[in-house]
Amino acid sequence: MVIGRMAEGLARQVEAVGESVSETFFEPVIRLGVTGLARAGKTVFITSLVANLMDRGRLHGLVAQADGRIQTAFLQPQPDDTVPRFDYERHLAALTAATPHWPDSTSAISELRLSLRVRPDGFLGGFQGPRVIHLDIVDYPGEWLMDLALLDKSYADWAGDVLSWASKRPMAQGFLAEVEKAYEKADWTETEVQELTRLYRRYLVRARDAGHSDITPGRFLLPGEMKGSPVLSFVPLMQEDRPSRRGLYREMERRYDAYRDRVVKPFFRDHFSRIDRQVVLVDALGAIHKGPMAVEEQRRAMAGILSAFRPGQNAFLSRLLRGKRVEKILFAATKADHLHHSQHGRLTAIMEAMLRDAVDRARFAGANTQAMSIAALRATVEETLQHEGQPLDCVRGTLLDADGNRGRMAAMYPGELPEDPNRLLNPAMAGQDTWLDGEYDLMNFAPAQLRLKPGEGPPHIRLDRAAQFLIGDKL
Structure with a gap:
């Protein structure tokens, strides 16, 4: 070796x-x-x-x-x-x-x-x-990038972070209920692991669709040729003081380490490091x-x-x-x-x-x-419109409907970003649910026809x- x-x-x-x-x-x-x-x-x-x-x-x-x-x-x-x-x-x-x-x-x-x-x-x-x-x-792939942060994280640290974030999200409650049942579980089957993994993957998909960024492991969403392999079959569990040597917690820790060593590190070594x-x-x-x-x-x-x-x-x-x-x-x-x-x-x-x-x-x-x-x-052009006697600096483009089709032409005023970035970052770090002093709209635009x-x-x-x-x- x-x-x-x-x-x-x-x-x-x-x-x-x-x-x-x-x-x-x-x-x-x-x-x-x-x-x-x-x-x-x-x-x-x-x-x-x-x-x-x-x-x-x-x-x-x-x-x-x-x-x-x-x-x-x-x-x-x-x-x-x-x-x-x-x-x-x-x-x-x-x-x-x-x-x-x-x-x-x-x-x-x-x-x-x-x-x-x-x-x-x-x-x-x-x-x-x-x-x-x-x-x-x-x-x-954007989903794979998040895994680079796992290189310096133990299973306990990763699981603790994931469960802490998930506890605040409604789409994670079904998975979290099963995690509680798995605490200090000494006897387990592969079928149970696959079911836990399925629930966790479903939570990750819903979290991504809701706009959350902390989605790991990334290959759970884009597994490629690794779909169904044990290295992609693990979940975060609550930390145990004295986990059983053959218990579920030890097995999840082993598979997490294997994922980090056999998937994330080779990806970083062969591509990112160059x-x-x-x-x-x-x-x-x-x-x-x-x-x-x-x-x-x-x-x-x-x-x-x-x-x-x-x-x-x-x-x-x-x-x-x-x-x-x-x-x-x-x-x-x-x-x-x-x-x-x-x-x-x-x-x-x-x-x-x-x-x-x-x-x-x-x-x-x-x-x-x-x-x-x-x-x-x-995808847009700039346009200044009058609103209640005041000029508004807008952008105009073709809207993208929810089904992905091209919609109507529309002008958008997204709101005025603050000059001081801390007016956004401080509420974000404080855990506020909404912006208290501004609204920031955003539309999805389709690509413009090119000539x-x-x-x-x-x-x-x-x-x-x-x-x-x-x-x-x-x-």
Whole structure:
């Protein structure tokens, strides 16, 4: 076992050296991770980013494009043969159809390689020809991200947190009643475990649909090929002082440890630890609309996810000896098109305040971080209306009905976000049920019908600035 681990470690060091030499002397590779909780817009972000890098008429904020140094961009097979390809063409077709619709959400890990032919800038540009730079974009299911926080949690800690949160939610009461019956249960059958797991999974689905963010284990919702396996058959139980060696509590603890060691750690090792640029997408507006508890849960969930990153600078020796570290992290509040541009600065400030601890930790470790409000695909237009003699800055778009069909055109005034983020964060951390001094409305908009000119990518808000921050220095 020890020799096997040493051999695996040595193989990874050799692989890291090979990657470093290849990137330094031949064709550089940027591995960009796109993460975020469910419904944060990962699929749309990747699709619009790639489309705009291929047709760059709207990327004025990307310096290499503004200087005319990007000659072409083209898709290639990704280097990881065992990872599914991100279905870019199908997702783009959904957004650009005569009757556009939002593409399906991420359900498994996927990857896409976009290669750019770029002419060097400055003095070297006159002596060197263009070179190829590869951008490997890796997409992760939002549900799986929550599991990264389990790496530093024992079963007792995880179970205690989950049961504490569930005790405040009506949709968990049926499951909690069965948990009480299982306290100090010495004799159990696999059928009983499967039934408990079914009830727990049903609670997780309902909690996710209600907008709660603390949903773990993530693979209970998207199990993939592991569906029905014992490693996905465990539940949180109340802690016991002296649990029986063969009792149910010990078995749940064993399966939790197996899940963390055989599912979460390999996922982190094989994918997350290889990322050197990171986008963290946050649906902050959605949480604000749902109320203080949703904001606090989102803040807590994002802090847990970001604790798994290893921010820092990718010096050659540090990569050789310790593996890659995330150099740049972009915290992006999505759906900025649901607000008038005059409120985008406030949305950015709220999101940065929500992630303050994680941002400070990343900066202390040497990572370059930035927060901004974006819309990877703009679905609305801005409009100022008169209401009781006062101007209201609104956005107008096509509503998305509850059944997913396109509805009527409508204008929305979402309310005015506070200048001081603490006016939202303090009530959230205090556990208030509702906002006492404001209402924050939110509508679901369908994608707008696009009429793109040759060389233009889909319309967006600040996607070019996001690209400049993430990859501009490498171009």
